[in-house]
Amino acid sequence: MYEKITGENAYQVPMRIYPAVHYTMGGTWVDYNLMSTLPGLFVLGEANFSDHGANRLGASALMQGLGDGYFVLPYTIGHYFVSSKQPKPSASHAEFKKAEADIKAFTSRLLSIKGKRTPTSLHRELGKLLWEKCGMARNEAGLKEALKRIPELRAEFWKNVNVTGEGGGLNQSLEYAGRVADFMEFAELLCLDALERRESCGGHFREEFQTPDGEAQRDDQNFAYAAAWEYQGPDKAPVMHKEPLVYEEVHMSTRSYK
Amino acid sequence: MNLTLKVWRQKNANTPGRFETYQARNIIPDMSFLEMLDVVNEDILARGEEPIAFDSDCREGICGMCSLVINGAPHGGHRGTASCQNHMRHYKDGDTITIEPWRAKAFPIIKDLVTNRSAFDRIIQAGGFVSVNTGGTPDGNALPVPKTDADLSMDAAACIGCGACVAVCKNASAMLFVAAKISHLNLLPQGKAEKDRRALNMVHQMDQEGFGNCTVTGSCEAVCPKEISLSFIARMNRDYGAAMLKGR
Numbered sequence: 001m002y003e004k005i006t007g008e009n010a011y012q013v014p015m016r017i018y019p020a021v022h023y024t025m026g027g028t029w030v031d032y033n034l035m036s037t038l039p040g041l042f043v044l045g046e047a048n049f050s051d052h053g054a055n056r057l058g059a060s061a062l063m064q065g066l067g068d069g070y071f072v073l074p075y076t077i078g079h080y081f082v083s084s085k086q087p088k089p090s091a092s093h094a095e096f097k098k099a100e101a102d103i104k105a106f107t108s109r110l111l112s113i114k115g116k117r118t119p120t121s122l123h124r125e126l127g128k129l130l131w132e133k134c135g136m137a138r139n140e141a142g143l144k145e146a147l148k149r150i151p152e153l154r155a156e157f158w159k160n161v162n163v164t165g166e167g168g169g170l171n172q173s174l175e176y177a178g179r180v181a182d183f184m185e186f187a188e189l190l191c192l193d194a195l196e197r198r199e200s201c202g203g204h205f206r207e208e209f210q211t212p213d214g215e216a217q218r219d220d221q222n223f224a225y226a227a228a229w230e231y232q233g234p235d236k237a238p239v240m241h242k243e244p245l246v247y248e249e250v251h252m253s254t255r256s257y258k
Numbered sequence: 259m260n261l262t263l264k265v266w267r268q269k270n271a272n273t274p275g276r277f278e279t280y281q282a283r284n285i286i287p288d289m290s291f292l293e294m295l296d297v298v299n300e301d302i303l304a305r306g307e308e309p310i311a312f313d314s315d316c317r318e319g320i321c322g323m324c325s326l327v328i329n330g331a332p333h334g335g336h337r338g339t340a341s342c343q344n345h346m347r348h349y350k351d352g353d354t355i356t357i358e359p360w361r362a363k364a365f366p367i368i369k370d371l372v373t374n375r376s377a378f379d380r381i382i383q384a385g386g387f388v389s390v391n392t393g394g395t396p397d398g399n400a401l402p403v404p405k406t407d408a409d410l411s412m413d414a415a416a417c418i419g420c421g422a423c424v425a426v427c428k429n430a431s432a433m434l435f436v437a438a439k440i441s442h443l444n445l446l447p448q449g450k451a452e453k454d455r456r457a458l459n460m461v462h463q464m465d466q467e468g469f470g471n472c473t474v475t476g477s478c479e480a481v482c483p484k485e486i487s488l489s490f491i492a493r494m495n496r497d498y499g500a501a502m503l504k505g506r
């Protein structure tokens with residue numbers, strides 16, 4: 001597989017290994033039954049925040065998908081079904097009509113901008129910004145700079161993106177532009193959360209908080225919590241809810257890779 | 259490197275398609291085939307035209323979404339390789355490359371190089387459920403599976419359902435795909451309870467969808483990105499035959 005991708009034989013040439021963006025840590029907030037803040041919307045696997053904290057190990061997607069699907073959901077979703085009688089939803093419901101109108105407005109807005117920049121170029125610029133300011137090592141100054149730059153980039157996206165084609169049939173540029181629009185919001189939240197957490201832990205390495213020999217320094221006194229950010233609507237600051245990490249049987253300790 | 263592409267463009271299933279010629283400029287040999295298309299699409303978009311629609315997802319050869327017939331061969335004709343893992347170093351500067359969608363009656367074109375492969379989903383659905391005991395999670399190793407069966411089942415389960423087997427077959431037969439899916443479950447004790455019904459229903463659905471039959475040329479095995487063995491078709495025929503004789 002390695003040879004197929006790189007064209008190099010790892011038995012003859014040293015393997016080239018470099019860091020890359022893989023997943024974002026965390027996910028949608030759920031309760032212990034894996035139900036989100038929307039009644040009846042259960043979130044399984046890595047789409048939820050429950051199993052992974054500041055770090056995530058390889059192959060975890062499979063682990064969490066199986067764990068949630070095998071051990072949790074079979075026991076909780078049935079309870080929801082029998083304990084809450086919901087009327088059959090219909091497409092004439094006011095909320096459905098509102099959602100449909102919102103989506104139509106969103107797509108026609110994207111298609112009508114007809115600017116000069118492709119969604120890819122804006123996506124790349126955002127990606128590079130995050131890679132540099134909210135990457136493997138981040139600091140307060142860099143995060144603040146990113147938080148200043150992202151709204152500007154988002155404004156440019158909504159003013160100058162070029163999405164070709166129509167909304168009726170398959171339009172991959174439109175799909176992609178819709179995702180980039182989401183990334184523009186999500187990137188800001190990532191940086192905000194990284195700025196707020198004044199400690200280093202797992203994949204979050206704040207340069208200001210390290211041991212003398214350059215290892216991550218946690219602050220369990222002040223930051224032993226999961227941060228759940230509540231969306232307040234477009235262009236409004238999200239609100240943080242703290243879920244304290246309370247352990248009864250195990251004690252928090254620092255893992256050493258030495 | 260610079261290349262000339264002849265790409266199949268088609269607005270939708272009801273509009274006739276045609277080949278369009280594009281220039282792929284400044285392509286780096288380490289790019290994958292799909293990354294090369296991304297570069298071409300950026301060029302097209304910069305000119306204000308509609309980019310080439312093509313399917314892709316994981317881009318690491320495990321999801322089965324990419325589906326390009328490259329120079330007449332599904333996925334480009336490199337052994338055990340999906341389009342996404344076909345790299346540009348296999349081509350020479352100045353080459354002309356022809357890119358087409360999967361062509362089969364059962365895979366109608368949605369747009370350009372994107373085809374509708376829902377027929378495969380309906381075949382899988384026709385396979386139905388696997389009986390399990392509800393209640394607590396069973397103990398590990400409570401259900402012994404012979405090593406040879408586990409290995410064979412795993413080989414069948416490697417099928418990513420891309421449809422290259424159908425695209426290359428002169429009969430547009432889906433037998434390699436269906437055989438892999440049937441064998442995957444029929445080989446395991448968990449899948450034994452519905453073995454006969456599964457074989458009958460999935461083969462029936464395959465015929466309903468308009469896929470052709472197998473004449474054992476083996477072209478499917480040759481282009482399969484997961485190198486699924488032709489012998490699974492023999493196994494499927496045996497399972498199907500046995501189910502027919504039992505009359506279930």
